[in-house]
Amino acid sequence: MISIDKAKELVIEHRLDRKTVQKRLLEAEGRVLSVPVKAPFGSPQFDNSAMDGFALRWDDVADNDKPTLEIAGESRAGEPWQSKVKDGQAVRINTGAVVPKGADTVVPVENCTVDSGFVSINKARKKGDNIRYKGEEYEKGDLLFEKDLLLNPAVIGALGSIGMGSVEVYKPPKVTIMVTGSELADVEQDEPLKPGQIYDSNRPMLYSFLKKAGVEEIDTMRVKDDRDSTRKAIAAATEHTDMIISTGGVSVGPHDHIPAASRDAGFTTVFHKVAQKPGKPIYFAHRDDCLFWGLPGNPVSAFMTFTYYVYPEICYYLGRDTDFRSHIGRLDKTINNHRERSVLMRVNGAVKDREFTIQPIKRQGSHMLLALTQANGFIAVPPQTEWKQGTEVTFHYFPWQ
Ligand code: AMP
Ligand code: MG
Numbered sequence: 001m002i003s004i005d006k007a008k009e010l011v012i013e014h015r016l017d018r019k020t021v022q023k024r025l026l027e028a029e030g031r032v033l034s035v036p037v038k039a040p041f042g043s044p045q046f047d048n049s050a051m052d053g054f055a056l057r058w059d060d061v062a063d064n065d066k067p068t069l070e071i072a073g074e075s076r077a078g079e080p081w082q083s084k085v086k087d088g089q090a091v092r093i094n095t096g097a098v099v100p101k102g103a104d105t106v107v108p109v110e111n112c113t114v115d116s117g118f119v120s121i122n123k124a125r126k127k128g129d130n131i132r133y134k135g136e137e138y139e140k141g142d143l144l145f146e147k148d149l150l151l152n153p154a155v156i157g158a159l160g161s162i163g164m165g166s167v168e169v170y171k172p173p174k175v176t177i178m179v180t181g182s183e184l185a186d187v188e189q190d191e192p193l194k195p196g197q198i199y200d201s202n203r204p205m206l207y208s209f210l211k212k213a214g215v216e217e218i219d220t221m222r223v224k225d226d227r228d229s230t231r232k233a234i235a236a237a238t239e240h241t242d243m244i245i246s247t248g249g250v251s252v253g254p255h256d257h258i259p260a261a262s263r264d265a266g267f268t269t270v271f272h273k274v275a276q277k278p279g280k281p282i283y284f285a286h287r288d289d290c291l292f293w294g295l296p297g298n299p300v301s302a303f304m305t306f307t308y309y310v311y312p313e314i315c316y317y318l319g320r321d322t323d324f325r326s327h328i329g330r331l332d333k334t335i336n337n338h339r340e341r342s343v344l345m346r347v348n349g350a351v352k353d354r355e356f357t358i359q360p361i362k363r364q365g366s367h368m369l370l371a372l373t374q375a376n377g378f379i380a381v382p383p384q385t386e387w388k389q390g391t392e393v394t395f396h397y398f399p400w401q
Contacts, residue, residue, distance in 0.1 A: 248297025
């Protein structure tokens with residue numbers, strides 16, 4: 001059986017090509033630029049005023065005590081004054097308005113007294129005051145952003161300022177969630193539970209996880225534990241999806257049809273079974289430009305295998321960091337993993353008494369979903385490892401933390 005590290009390696013080896021898409025700027029937050037962005041023009045685009053006040057010629061006010069100038073017109077933001085400011089003239093100006101020709105200084109309105117078509121300048125500091133000069137922040141053709149940059153609100157604002165109504169970003173894969181299990185009832189169908197039935201928790205869990213990861217196109221299917229209908233469902237899904245994520249049906253029971261049915265549908269196995277707990281039966285396969293993730297059915301196993309393998313891959317396709325956000329902390333109790341498998345242990349990591357402390361959650365059963373909600377991350381305990389209380393280990397946050 002392969003190790004978790006080998007499994008990760010194989011997953012990376014079988015990555016599909018990354019695609020890109022043109023995304024409306026207003027909806028691009030959290031996406032990653034797939035191309036560098038150069039300035040289509042310099043900024044500011046023209047000399048403009050930093051204040052509300054009067055644009056004038058410095059020579060008219062330099063040596064003059066409280067000079068009085070004729071108000072020749074107004075330059076408003078978006079409505080430049082078209083003429084040239086002449087000797088003895090001033091032009092009323094607003095913040096952001098074009099500084100008219102002839103003027104070289106703006107005096108703020110607070111330093112002026114206006115009286116019937118004339119303005120007295122009570123105070124002017126120096127030539128060039130309160131003008132934001134063309135190209136002072138960047139010039140046309142400057143590289144503003146490298147590719148692979150995560151778009152945050154500040155970057156989106158800057159892209160808006162250069163007139164980009166849409167941006168080229170990495171495209172999330174289209175995903176089909178395929179839930180298997182004849183015992184399952186759909187929470188949305190309002191189906192009453194028959195004896196022995198349980199509600200399907202994997203579909204809502206994985207759907208919300210995929211949304212959280214940034215996937216937009218998600219299909220969901222449910223199939224009974226029957227090889228032929230499973231094969232048909234898989235074949236249908238490959239027509240329109242980049243990635244199928246199934247849950248259940250990957251173990252060795254007589255009703256576990258996923259690996260065989262996916263091979264019937266043309267997939268080639270990359271691995272089946274990894275030396276880990278939970279999630280040992282995980283299955284991974286590929287076909288042309290479609291990947292198949294067969295996650296185990298137990299909800300905690302499905303959750304952990306999704307977190308550990310699938311989530312980082314979704315991040316890869318979106319151009320984001322694929323590493324878990326991590327923290328070094330101390331174990332608050334001794335952990336003994338005498339198995340030949342790695343344990344992906346759900347834990348709670350938090351600062352206690354000024355030290356980052358890692359506390360394994362009490363119930364680690366792979367069917368215990370409520371216990372999972374009490375963890376905020378996990379640690380990977382290698383096979384045959386004892387970690388004494390107080391050992392420093394790496395804690396990984398769950399992706400939404
Ligand atoms: P399987 O991997 O199909 O053998 O399923 C293992 C266990 O997980 C069984 O107890 C199933 O009933 C349970 N299980 C499988 N799929 C789901 C699901 N979608 N929601 C909740 N429990 C499930
Ligand atoms: Mg099953």
